[in-house]
Amino acid sequence: MSEARQPSESELHAYADGRVDPEQKAAIDAWLAAHPDEAERIETYRRFGEGLRQVYDPVLEEPVPSRLMRSAGARRRWVSVAIAATWLAIGIALGVAAGWQLHEWRGSQPVAMDTPAAMARRAAMAHITYSPEVRHPVEVGADQEQHLVTWLSKRLGTKVRAPRLDEAGMTLVGGRLLPGESGPVAHFMYQTPAGRRITLYVRAEPRGHRETAFRYSRENNVGVFYWIDRDCGYALASADLSKDELLRIATLIYKQLES
């Protein structure tokens, strides 16, 4: 067997960065096996990458300081308008009667897409979309509740329950499956005898996500309490309950799902 060709310096860096094709990799592996000093040098390079990610990746998890978001009010509004415009487009596509006012879209900071705050925003959007529906508010009605929760649990890959909210004067209308940022979402709807509706948005959380306390935000006239508990993230949305009423129901849900 002939001596393996000496890789170029660039090839060695590409190797350390995992950017060589399998054939190249095999050739370089063979050469490094015969040159242990070089093998150690390249291994050190590779570990620098790991080390740097260890040091700096936590920055990705830090909340973005408000001063960055606040850096210019005009620009903030501009982003907000852009986001609102996207919503409007989606709203129209879905044939929603848009009774909400774009210029009131404020107070919600732009957020990365997969955060709890982003979940709250999507929950508000889902609420706006489905709660005015008269004929088709849900995909599967409460009369098939067992089927509904089995189906949704299967799709989310985690056990999902529809909490009982009789205590708050709310009965289950039913639920549906929604597309979420990182997977399917379960969406339950409840209403009072007078027809006031709330919706509960439930998504499976990736492992390792922290539990969070209740947080509240108002998104386009929709109040949302949201939290993460064990395997799931929850967002409870309502357009017409007060913040206190909504909190009472959120607490009720939290307790039931806890037990």
Place this chain on the structure above:
Amino acid sequence: MNEAERLVELIPRLRRYARALVGDRATADDLVQDTLERAWAKLHLYRRGTDLRAWLFTVMHNVHVNRVRAARATDPLEEEMPELAQRAAQGDSLLVRDLDRAISRLPDEQRAVLLLVTLEEMSYDAVARTLDIPIGTVMSRLSRAREKLRAMMLGQGATRLKVVK
């Protein structure tokens, strides 16, 4: 998702890169802030369908270069870099903390290449486009940055590199 939302989504990555590039948190966030402001102002120059991330990092790079230049103009004495750790060994975190100081001692242009390749995991081509340099220069800066780091880390005792395994 439109550009405005994607810009916002990229903020955490800009912050990570800036932190590694300039070291302390406040200065890094200043850099991100300047970058965002400039990006918003120049968004009409961004060509749709091209790599927004590379474009944004280019903006950051230019802002950074200007800030460094301005700082030099007002303060001609280069700040002496603190000597590398003479701290007592403190287990696993030692390598990573020293790495953090060691990269701060690299020349700016080498550090930028190394960080874009390792933290951002950009392709060498994308790094070349982002920094507006030929790909050969990317490779030579990468090579020099790594060799310099290795020399610094070896200087402190070769055994410590094994810690991180």
